[in-house]
Amino acid sequence: MLNIDHEKCTCCKVCIRNCPFGALSLVGGSLHVNELCTLCGACVNVCRFDALSIERKKASPEELARYKGVFVWAEQDEETSPRKPRKVVLELLGKGRELADKLGEDLVAVVLAGPGEVDTEVYGEHGADKVIICQHELLETFSTDGFTNVMCAVITSKKPAVVLYGATPHGRDFAPRVAARLYLGLTADCTGLEINAERQLVQTRPAFGGNIMASIITPYNRPQTSTVRPNVFPVPEEKKDSSLVKEVFPVTLNRAAIRTKVVEKRYLDEEGDLSIEDARVIVAGGRGCQKAANLELLQDLAEKLGGVMAGSRAIVEQGWIPHTRQVGQSGTTVGPELYIAAGISGAIQHVVGMSSSKTVIAINKDPEAAIFKTADLGVVGDAVEIIPLLSALIEEKN
Amino acid sequence: MKIVVCVKQVPEVTNVQVDPKTGTLIREGVKSILNPFCEYALDHAVRIKDRFQDVSITVVSMGPPQARDVLVRSFELGADEGILITDRKFAGADTWTTSLTLAEAIRTVVPDYDLVLVGKQAIDGDTAQVGPEIAEILGLPQITYAVDVTLTSTRRQVRVTQEVEKGYEVIEATLPALVTCSKGEVVRRAPSFKDVINARQKPIRLVSASDLQIPEEQLGLQGSYTQVVKVFPPPAKKSSLLLQNLEAADAAREIFGFLREKRFVE
Numbered sequence: 001m002l003n004i005d006h007e008k009c010t011c012c013k014v015c016i017r018n019c020p021f022g023a024l025s026l027v028g029g030s031l032h033v034n035e036l037c038t039l040c041g042a043c044v045n046v047c048r049f050d051a052l053s054i055e056r057k058k059a060s061p062e063e064l065a066r067y068k069g070v071f072v073w074a075e076q077d078e079e080t081s082p083r084k085p086r087k088v089v090l091e092l093l094g095k096g097r098e099l100a101d102k103l104g105e106d107l108v109a110v111v112l113a114g115p116g117e118v119d120t121e122v123y124g125e126h127g128a129d130k131v132i133i134c135q136h137e138l139l140e141t142f143s144t145d146g147f148t149n150v151m152c153a154v155i156t157s158k159k160p161a162v163v164l165y166g167a168t169p170h171g172r173d174f175a176p177r178v179a180a181r182l183y184l185g186l187t188a189d190c191t192g193l194e195i196n197a198e199r200q201l202v203q204t205r206p207a208f209g210g211n212i213m214a215s216i217i218t219p220y221n222r223p224q225t226s227t228v229r230p231n232v233f234p235v236p237e238e239k240k241d242s243s244l245v246k247e248v249f250p251v252t253l254n255r256a257a258i259r260t261k262v263v264e265k266r267y268l269d270e271e272g273d274l275s276i277e278d279a280r281v282i283v284a285g286g287r288g289c290q291k292a293a294n295l296e297l298l299q300d301l302a303e304k305l306g307g308v309m310a311g312s313r314a315i316v317e318q319g320w321i322p323h324t325r326q327v328g329q330s331g332t333t334v335g336p337e338l339y340i341a342a343g344i345s346g347a348i349q350h351v352v353g354m355s356s357s358k359t360v361i362a363i364n365k366d367p368e369a370a371i372f373k374t375a376d377l378g379v380v381g382d383a384v385e386i387i388p389l390l391s392a393l394i395e396e397k398n
Numbered sequence: 399m400k401i402v403v404c405v406k407q408v409p410e411v412t413n414v415q416v417d418p419k420t421g422t423l424i425r426e427g428v429k430s431i432l433n434p435f436c437e438y439a440l441d442h443a444v445r446i447k448d449r450f451q452d453v454s455i456t457v458v459s460m461g462p463p464q465a466r467d468v469l470v471r472s473f474e475l476g477a478d479e480g481i482l483i484t485d486r487k488f489a490g491a492d493t494w495t496t497s498l499t500l501a502e503a504i505r506t507v508v509p510d511y512d513l514v515l516v517g518k519q520a521i522d523g524d525t526a527q528v529g530p531e532i533a534e535i536l537g538l539p540q541i542t543y544a545v546d547v548t549l550t551s552t553r554r555q556v557r558v559t560q561e562v563e564k565g566y567e568v569i570e571a572t573l574p575a576l577v578t579c580s581k582g583e584v585v586r587r588a589p590s591f592k593d594v595i596n597a598r599q600k601p602i603r604l605v606s607a608s609d610l611q612i613p614e615e616q617l618g619l620q621g622s623y624t625q626v627v628k629v630f631p632p633p634a635k636k637s638s639l640l641l642q643n644l645e646a647a648d649a650a651r652e653i654f655g656f657l658r659e660k661r662f663v664e
Contacts, residue, residue, distance in 0.1 A: 001489060001619070035462040039490030039619045041626055054490075054619065144530075144540055169563060173542045176527040180497060180534035185623030188493075188525035203624075206632065208409070208522050215628040259539035260571045263557070268565035275563065281662065305662060323545075323561050323580075329524055330435075330580070338662050349521070359660055361653060367642055377656050378640040381649045389650035394663055397654075 001055070002033045002043070008051035015043035015052060067222035070100040071160040073151065073175075074109040074123065074131070075168060078141060082117035085109075087235065087278065088166035090126045092228060094236030095193055096164055097127035102195040105161065106130055112150055114140030124244030126236055131244060132158070136251040138258060142170045145258045148177040150251055155182060157249075160223045162201050164193075167227035167333075175227050185218035190226045201226070210329065210352035230277055231335030231356050268322050274308050276325055281307025281338045284327055284354070285315055288343020288364060288383055292320040297387045298342055304394045305338070312350050328353035342383035346371025363387070399453045399553070401443045402504055402511045404532070405436040405472055407465040408522040432468040435517025437475070438582030442547040443515050444476035450549070454478045456508050460488065460500055466602060473597035474589035480602040481507050487607040490619030493523075497531030499617065502610045505536065507603060513556055514576040518543055529578035539571040545581040549573075 009031050016024045016031075023037035031051075044052045072092045074085045093109065100107040108130045109123040115135050123131045132154060138146050151174065155163060165171040167189050179186035192204030196217075201224040203216045218224040276282060283302040285295050295309065302309045309325065316326040327334050329349040339357035343364060344350060351374050354360070362375035363383040372378035379386065410429045440457070447453040457472040459465045460483040469480035483503045491499065504511060514536070519526035526542075533540035545566070546559035555570045558577055589597070607617055615621060641652055657663045 001486065035486065035489070037489060039626075041628075144542075148534075169543060169561075172526050173530060173540075176493070176530035177534045177540070179527070180494065180531040183494075183623070185492065185494065186527060187624055188527055202627070207524070210632060213630050213632050214626050215630075216624050216626050218624050221623055259575075260541060260569050262567050263570050264568035266566040266568070277563075305657075317581075322565070324563060324565060330519065338657075338660070359662075361656065363649075363653075367640070372638065372640055375638045375640075377653065378638055379644065379649045379653060380640065380642040381644060381646060385646040386649045386653070389647055390653050393650055393654040394657075397663060 002037055002039060003053045003055065004031050004033065005051045005053070006030055008049045010049055010051075012048070014046050014048070018046045019043055064222050067159045067161040068103075069106045069108050069158070069160045070096045070103070070162045070164070071108045071110055071155075071158070071223070072096050072128070073163070073165045073171065074111045075166055075170060076111065076113050076118075080119075082119045083111075083113050084119050084122060085111075086166065086168070086230075088168060088228070088230035090122075090235045091230065091233040092164045092166060093123065093126040093128055095228070095233045096162075097236065099162060099193060099195055099201070100129075103161065103199060108132060108158075108160065110134070110151070110154055112139045112147055116140075120244065120246055124241035125238045127239075128244060130247060132247050132249050134249045134251045136253050138253045138255060139251070141262075142173075143258045143260060144174050144177060145260070146253055147174045148181065149253060149257060151178050152181050153251075154249060155223060163223045163225040165225070165227045167229045171227050175225065179225055184221060184223060184225050186225045186227070187216045187218070188227050190228050191232050193226065193228070200224070206352055210348040229333040231333050268324055275332075276308055276310045276327065276334055277332050279308045279310075279334065279336050281305045281340075282310050282327070282334055282336045282354075282357075283307060283340045283342065283387075284310040284312065284344060285321075285342050285383075286312040286344030286350075287314045287318075288345070289315070289320075290343070290384060292318070294384050295320060297384065297391070301340070301387050301391045301394075304391055304398075307336070307338070310334070312344050312347075341371050341375070342387060344371050345369050346374065399450065400508060400511045400513075401446065401453060401455050402508050402514045403436070403440050403443050403455060403457050403472070403477065404500055404514070404516040404528075405440065405457050405459045405468050406433045406517070406520045407431070407459065407461050407468040408433045408520050430464070430467065432471045433517055433520045433522075435519055435521070435579060436468075437517075439515040439517050439577075439579040440472055440475055440477065441582030441587070442544070442577075442579055443513075444587070446513075446547065446549060447476065450553070456481060456511075458483065458500060458503060458508075460484070460491075460496060460503070469602055470597050473600045474593045475587055476593075477600070479600060481605055482602055483605045485606040485617075487614065488618045490622060491617070492622035492624045493525050493527040493531060494623055495616065495618060495621040497528050497535055498612060498621065499610065500528070501532045501535035502612050503605050504532075506610060507605060512573045514538065514574070515547065516576065516578050518578045518580040526578070529576060533576040536574075536576070538574055538576045540576045540578070541569050541571055542578045544577045544579045547577055547579065 106129040187203040335356040457477040516529040543561040
């Protein structure tokens with residue numbers, strides 16, 4: 001709990017102003033903490049009189065130093081042959097390389113796949129020192145139990161210092177299971193990762209729907225594990241590399257260990273349709289598009305610009321577009337060259353899902369709409385009127 | 399048959415603003431609500447109960463004493479009984495300690511549960527970790543991102559329609575199991591006057607640290623593996639050009655010019 005040293009406290013109120021949770025107040029002339037306190041430590045950092053402290057447990061540095069290496073779960077694109085990793089894996093290898101260099105340790109990609117051919121060179125080309133390959137027929141497609149069992153085996157046997165997962169649906173499904181089984185800390189949806197002077201992984205992530213950022217460490221045990229959203233870190237440049245070490249990790253997995261069974265698949269998008277995660281141009285609609293039929297105008301513009309249509313949570317909940325097209329904190333994080341937001345108010349949950357877009361154009365009737373704060377070009381007006389006129393201009397030009 | 403639904407009280411974050419001077423959250427006037435994804439989980443429980451009369455729904459919440467409000471709200475929406483896990487010793491819990499505490503409370507108070515339903519994530523923390531971690535601690539199979547949850551005819555399995563990146567997959571698991579939910583009814587249920595009155599009479603059991611078989615050093619901040627070292631406002635956003643009072647045709651021409659300048663249109 002938060003300890004207040006009333007002898008040292010001068011009631012200067014700096015901590016009260018800095019508490020993100022409104023948990024501190026002056027009661028009868030002395031500082032008081034209420035039950036809203038989450039022990040985030042913001043007050044301890046700002047107190048100039050050393051009056052605030054939080055009791056924390058200690059870890060043995062010798063024990064922690066036995067864990068070495070930065071591991072990246074190399075999620076496979078199940079539609080490629082030979083199997084290739086998803087783009088987020090390359091993004092993680094780029095960031096992972098920086099962390100491994102800072103630690104002076106190896107960067108290792110961990111592949112969980114079926115028995116078919118796997119492209120391993122790609123890991124060396126994107127900075128990995130080593131690839132660990134786990135293959136088994138039960139790893140052909142994702143299952144929570146299968147992937148958790150194998151990842152836990154790799155971690156307990158190899159003792160890495162850091163494990164990174166893409167915050168994809170599968171990554172977010174099994175990373176917490178691995179963490180709970182091995183008694184590990186796990187930080188979700190990190191947007192920043194670095195190594196501090198104590199060789200700890202500092203993980204930065206948005207909280208409260210992106211209204212505040214928090215930096216988080218995992219001081220007492222190893223590995224330190226994080227999930228990272230796609231499209232947050234850049235893909236590193238490819239380099240020729242021949243020093244990649246390949247290690248086959250023996251997998252024992254029993255069908256009975258997998259307790260879920262896929263009984264039906266219902267896929268929405270046409271074969272070959274570009275996913276919004278990888279799109280170069282996105283035209284996204286929000287509630288301001290007024291009705292589902294108007295989305296055809298957006299679709300038309302998207303096609304003319306060689307892109308795809310997406311939308312906010314509001315219109316997904318209305319059933320206007322499927323969840324596979326949802327941009328935002330509870331949908332997909334996108335990072336296109338161009339993002340056109342049509343009739344989207346710009347709730348912070350939406351903005352965190354598209355803020356890594358290179359260029360943003362926003363059209364909204366409300367001049368106060370928050371979306372304008374993230375836009376390179378903002379236009380106050382009705383998207384439903386403007387978009388077809390814009391499409392016509394592009395059509396004319398072509 | 400017993401269904402446990404975990405529910406969390408959250409600030410209505412869409413309305414949370416940051417004070418530009420201090421960079422901290424302005425919490426005055428921000429309402430506390432039942433996390434929408436938890437409400438979706440409750441939707442599915444209520445739907446199963448509509449179909450099978452012998453189902454009872456227990457809602458479990460961990461939080462400060464005022465989290466009682468979300469249990470009462472859950473009663474209005476159809477839950478039968480509630481458990482409020484509250485104790486100063488739980489403060490500062492990260493996802494792991496939260497999951498351990500919730501799992502242990504479920505094991506202690508509702509040992510004969512058949513199905514655990516949770517929201518896929520809370521809108522304040524957004525980690526989506528507590529569901530899978532509870533499943534692991536309770537040793538249950540898990541299915542995440544559910545949009546539909548039903549029982550098979552023998553009622554020995556749960557059948558879940560799961561959102562995946564390409565659409566949907568239908569997945570089955572043998573009970574007991576844990577399901578995390580990302581969607582509920584499109585049209586929200588509005589409780590009747592009678593539901594609201596009845597909700598006040600439904601029982602809430604209080605659970606404190608001493609009721610659980612967890613060593614004190616594994617609770618709250620002490621038990622957390624992750625530690626927040628710094629909280630700060632998000633980086634300032636870029637400045638932009640805002641055009642107002644244009645006719646639609648002029649607006650379209652401005653955007654067209656911008657697209658050409660940036661070479662999106664050749």
